[in-house]
Amino acid sequence: xxxxxxxxxxxxxxxxxxxxxxxxxxxxxxxxxxxxxxxxxxxxxxxxxxxxxxxxxxxxxxxxxxxxxxxxxxxxxxxxxxxxxxxxxxxxxxxxxxxxxxxxxxxxxxxxxx
Amino acid sequence: xxxxxxxxxxxxxxxxxxxxxxxxxxxxxxxxxxxxxxxxxxxxxxxxxxxxxxxxxxxxxxxxxxxxxxxxxxxxxxxxxxxxxxxxxxxxxxxxxxxxxxxxxxxxxxxxx
Numbered sequence: 161x162x163x164x165x166x167x168x169x170x171x172x173x174x175x176x177x178x179x180x181x182x183x184x185x186x187x188x189x190x191x192x193x194x195x196x197x198x199x200x201x202x203x204x205x206x207x208x209x210x211x212x213x214x215x216x217x218x219x220x221x222x223x224x225x226x227x228x229x230x231x232x233x234x235x236x237x238x239x240x241x242x243x244x245x246x247x248x249x250x251x252x253x254x255x256x257x258x259x260x261x262x263x264x265x266x267x268x269x270x271x272x273x274x
Numbered sequence: 275x276x277x278x279x280x281x282x283x284x285x286x287x288x289x290x291x292x293x294x295x296x297x298x299x300x301x302x303x304x305x306x307x308x309x310x311x312x313x314x315x316x317x318x319x320x321x322x323x324x325x326x327x328x329x330x331x332x333x334x335x336x337x338x339x340x341x342x343x344x345x346x347x348x349x350x351x352x353x354x355x356x357x358x359x360x361x362x363x364x365x366x367x368x369x370x371x372x373x374x375x376x377x378x379x380x381x382x383x384x385x386x387x
Contacts (some may be wrong), residue, residue, distance in 0.1 A: 191373070200283065202362060202377040203317065218374070250316060254373060261305060261366065261373040265316040 161186050164266035166251050172272045173241045181236040181269050183251030190256040192234040193263065194218075194226060196247040203250065209234055211256070241273045278365050280378030287353045288386050295381040297346040297363035305366050306339055306346045307375065312359045320361075355385050 164185045173179055185192065190211045195203040205218030207226040215226050223245060225237045234253075238245060248270050252263040277300045287293050297306065305324045309317040321330055323339035323346060330337045336349040346363055360382045364375040 195377075200379055202280075202379040203364075204377070205374060208374060219376075252317075261307060261322055261375075262319040263307075263317075263373075263375065265318070268316050 163187065164251055164253055164264050166249075166266035166269050168269060169267065170270050172274065173238075174274050175242060177241050177273075178237070178239050179241065180238075181249055181251075181271075182233070183235065183266060184233045185251075185253040185264070185266075186232065187253060187255070187264065188231070189253035189264070190231070191254050192228065193252040193254075194224075194234070194236045195250045195252065196220065196245075197250060197268075198247050206236065206249075241271075243273045245271065246273045247271060278363060278376045278378040280363055280381055282381055283379060285381055285383045286386065287357075287383060289353055289355060291353055292349065292351045293353060293383070294347055294349045295361055295363075295383075297348075297365075297378050299344045299365050299376075301344070301367055303343050303365040303367055306343075307364045307366075308337060308346075308348055309362045309364060309377075310359050311362065311380070315359075317362060353383075353385055355387060358383060358385050 167182045193208045194206040204220045209215045209228040212231045227235045250268045251266040254263045279298045307322045308320040311317045327341045328339040334351045338347045360380040362380045364377045
């Protein structure tokens, strides 16, 4: 199993450009999450999807949209990138059965907005 | 809203020494998790604590959950160079199965041989 995969690994955008970050998991997990990580600030939740067909805002949703395409895939879209969105983006997933709350993280996308 | 504070932000440790990182929440937690992130890597789950006063050990790592379920600690004994990385605590205030987490800012650990 590949676990959680993310594409691309690196991306440089100009201010105002748009892009979609892709995330897929092969663990049959119901819940999926998008975080951003900035120096000294830990991980902050952007959006999450408790189950297929549902999405909800997290702590820092402004400037982002998400799509839960199917059970496996959860994408994050930046419609008009801004320098403040320069960050490392992590996707994560977890099962909602069995009592474990462990979140499994992907390798991350390092995004720079000029 | 809920806030999770973690101290210290940085920890320089001589190999073989012990150290502790602390996590404090402004609200009562239903559970707390600890993750480790190696430099350039992604967070990896270490453990989850659920019960008041719970103590769990993983080899040289000891995790505690406070009696009031508002604080937690991670103690590492006889630090090794493999312990290098950033340790995050992450708390949840709900028992919902989708388990939204509030992460602390992390303790970055540097080990000097």
